[in-house]
Amino acid sequence: MDTNLLFIFILAIIIGFEVISKVPSMLHTPLMSGTNAIHGIILFGGILVLADAATPLVQGLGFVAVVFGSANVFGGFMVTDRMLQMFRKKKQP
Template sequence: MTSSPGIVELLTIFVLAAFVGNEVISKVPSILHTPLMSGSNAVHGIILVGTMLVLANAHGTAELVLGFFAVLLATLNVVGGFVVTDRMLEMFKSKGHGPERRQEAADRRDGDGKEAA
């Protein structure tokens, strides 16, 4: 905030970020659509940083109240976003990792085999 960058500089960053955002998720399998949506939802929770700056500088009741609620809502977004995504991905823990998963499946077959015997 001390040395204000020009609008063109900010626009440059914006345009480049848009290309990166498009590129970085270009090959996502459909089973990860929801976790990815949830994870990127958590990423925009970084608006908390913005709300903190606003509240830090707030004066007068109106600004304090707006700032307080902004920080509260942003905290919900960032904390809840990452926690709920982690919980979704927990379910994938033994999935897709070839060896680990096959081992587990093999263990289970062994178990069944013993029961039958």
């Protein structure tokens, strides 16, 4: 086990708590949606697994992982943007 990675893990936990500590309630849903898109980074994992896939089973399931990860990333950011676009409208009386 690499302790450097663990160190980064701990720092990321603290940063995650710190960056959103003062978010107003009207932004809860978009923030949830935005972070939801960010964990779509699992797409990277799917690609790495599929790139070295040696059996049809791994290829099939790896393909599913890539499709799902890709939908999570792209759809997630798009749906968040759509939400936030409407929030801006509200500012114009």
